[in-house]
Amino acid sequence: MSKFRTTPQFDGQRAAILHRPHGVVDAILRQLTQLGVQSEVFWPDLPSALAVNTYDHLFYDADMGHDGQFPWAPGQAPMPAIALIGSEAPGRLAWAIGMGADAHLLKPIGSGGIFAALVIASQAFAKRAALASELRDLRERLAGRQLLAEATACLMMLDNSSAHAAYDRLRQEAMAHGETIDAAALRIVQQMGSGHVRSDRA
Known part of the structure; x- marks a missing residue:
């Protein structure tokens, strides 16, 4: 079984949050700040691929999101992606998966959960990148x-x-x-x- 040799550190990293202004975003920002992660909120679209590649993590709204908001093809996110899920409608879940979610968080966001999501998403993304390279x-x-x-x-x-x-x-x-x-x-x-x-x- 794979184990972390050291506690994952995210201090100094950057996160892009693709979500309309909402209490969900505020909760995420608070937790990211506590982890030392600099964050920026975007809506309705992410910046160009060149600009968004400066971020280490992505949080995106799975409820109101659509393909055109991303400067890459579905499933091709260049960083760990975390879906923010409020609706359990099959179509919405299928879309979130199709966009290549490496982890997810259920809304509403409480006072915890961001650290675990970052760890899981980072590990899943690393495995996905290794498989793609292979x-x-x-x-x-x-x-x-x-x-x-x-x-x-x-x-x-x-x-x-x-x-x-x-x-x-x-x-x-x-x-x-x-x-x-x-x-x-x-x-x-x-x-x-x-x-x-x-x-x-x-």
Whole structure:
């Protein structure tokens, strides 16, 4: 089980609150101030993506919120996002989830709960970011393998050779040009498309 080695600290961080003026906002501001978090309230829209990226956390109204308030696509928040939920209508809950809530708080907000929400949201966001990075790496590796297979097939056709011989030629091409085998594969596939690759039997 994962455990915190030290108590999470949020002192000096910044939070954006996307919510109409309300007692809910006042309660959040009080707790954030006690935690040393600087806050700014926005409504009806967040600032541009460049400006909002200066914030470490986001609180957003799940009751009156809509996609157009955010300078990013649903589920792509660049910081931990905490949904402020008052309505349990299925559509509202589905929207809050679709926006990528890492944690949530039920309205009305009392005198506690913000610290726990920040901790949970930060951990969930870190895991989400790690999974997204891993997925990108896997896609890049898969694309690289597909490219190698395509280049090998091209050389097999060109030289009327076996897969082993074609792959060996691909490695020789990479060494001869001082490039990675992936770069060689891309070059060969592109050259095959333009008819500029010659058979090694020519």
